[in-house]
Amino acid sequence: MLSFIIIVVLSYLLGSIPTSVWVGKLICGEDIRNHGSGNAGATNTFRILGWKAGTMVSLIDIVKGFTAAYYISQIGDVPEMVGAWETEVFMRLIAGAAAVGGHMYPLYARFKGGKGVITAAGMLYGIEPISISLALIIFAAVLFSSRYVSLASITATFSYPLFLLMLRYGFDQPIDGSLIVLSAVVAATIIIKHHANIRRLLEGNENRIRSFKPAKGRLNQDQQT
Numbered sequence: 772m773l774s775f776i777i778i779v780v781l782s783y784l785l786g787s788i789p790t791s792v793w794v795g796k797l798i799c800g801e802d803i804r805n806h807g808s809g810n811a812g813a814t815n816t817f818r819i820l821g822w823k824a825g826t827m828v829s830l831i832d833i834v835k836g837f838t839a840a841y842y843i844s845q846i847g848d849v850p851e852m853v854g855a856w857e858t859e860v861f862m863r864l865i866a867g868a869a870a871v872g873g874h875m876y877p878l879y880a881r882f883k884g885g886k887g888v889i890t891a892a893g894m895l896y897g898i899e900p901i902s903i904s905l906a907l908i909i910f911a912a913v914l915f916s917s918r919y920v921s922l923a924s925i926t927a928t929f930s931y932p933l934f935l936l937m938l939r940y941g942f943d944q945p946i947d948g949s950l951i952v953l954s955a956v957v958a959a960t961i962i963i964k965h966h967a968n969i970r971r972l973l974e975g976n977e978n979r980i981r982s983f984k985p986a987k988g989r990l991n992q993d994q995q996t
Contacts, residue, residue: 778862786839786869786890787880788835790835791828794820795819836891839870840864844863867891867897868957871890888927925965
């Protein structure tokens with residue numbers, strides 16, 4: 772039980788690293804949460820600080836989820852706790868989910884974090900790469916066709932547990948039941964976190980990507996004028 776607690780706490784603390792907040796303060800001395808959508812995530816970083824900062828934040832957030840699921844989950848010996856579920860897969864999910872929770876509600880940033888999509892993607896690549904790769908294809912297709920990052924994120928998040936079901940029951944892949952159940956819980960949490968975006972989408976006033984050219988960032992443009 773001690774190993775379980777250590778894994779959860781370390782994963783949460785890793786996920787709590789407020790990448791976009793720290794990068795914003797490092798680059799221009801600004802809190803990203805005071806600009807744009809107010810969200811401490813990669814999308815707002817791309818929009819406000821530009822593609823270099825956005826790419827840096829995205830990569831670090833992916834690594835947070837992957838490290839928790841693939842490495843931190845292996846700390847110590849965790850006893851069998853979940854019956855028919857595979858303990859290793861279950862612990863990778865728990866560690867990854869703790870990192871996603873830390874990203875959404877970071878201890879180091881007054882519990883005001885991002886929406887967890889990129890950190891969740893990193894977590895899932897550390898567990899089962901096929902289904903998350905399919906979900907990312909959905910993300911790209913929706914993003915380029917609609918220009919709504921939020922809609923692409925919500926659609927890809929919703930599709931991920933469906934791809935797991937398809938792989939397990941349609942193609943007889945050894946997908947553990949814990950991955951299906953807990954990924955559905957994480958997906959639901961991420962979608963709920965997008966409630967404001969869903970409202971704006973329904974009202975027709977959600978922000979859209981105007982161009983797929985590398986963004987310079989609003990703050991950088993303001994400083995140049």
